[in-house]
Amino acid sequence: MTPRTAEIRSALCAVHDPCSVASNIPLNVLDMGLVRDWSVDDGHVTVTLILTSVACFHAVAIVEAIETSLLGIEGVASVDVSIDHERLWQPSDMTARGEASAARRREHTLALTGAHPQQWREAANGADG
Secondary structure: OOOOHHHHHHHHHOOEOHHHHHOOOOOEHHHHOOEEEEEEEOOEEEEEEEEOOOOOOOHHHHHHHHHHHHHOOOOOOEEEEEEEEEEEOOHHHOOHHHHHHHHHHHHHHHHHHOOOOOHHHHHHHHHHO
16 A cells, blocks of 8 residues: 555644744644655655754654654655755745744734733833933
8 A cells, every 4th residue: 555645744744843842833844844855655755854953953853753653654664754954944934834823823922921022122222212
């Protein structure tokens, strides 16, 4: 049995970016835009991943989580996850769903805290003038 696109996509969506989880804006690796490409060839799945930083200390955990999730699909015999070190993640890599989720969570957090973006600049300018 050959794994279907929907199964691969679902398995990748089950893997969340640890930093987004820690920031209380949990996004999966697809919506975050960390998965640049993937393909299936005769039960072998190849995934190309980018990182948010060259110093990402979660890289190994993300790769292992992707491998584990994909190997749970019937018909997947092997998984190869490679990291593209030539390109780093940018916010524009997020999917529309990821952007919307992050925006909703950010607005919710700002409403709860009363904080607003760049408020530190206003405080600094008020202290000077």
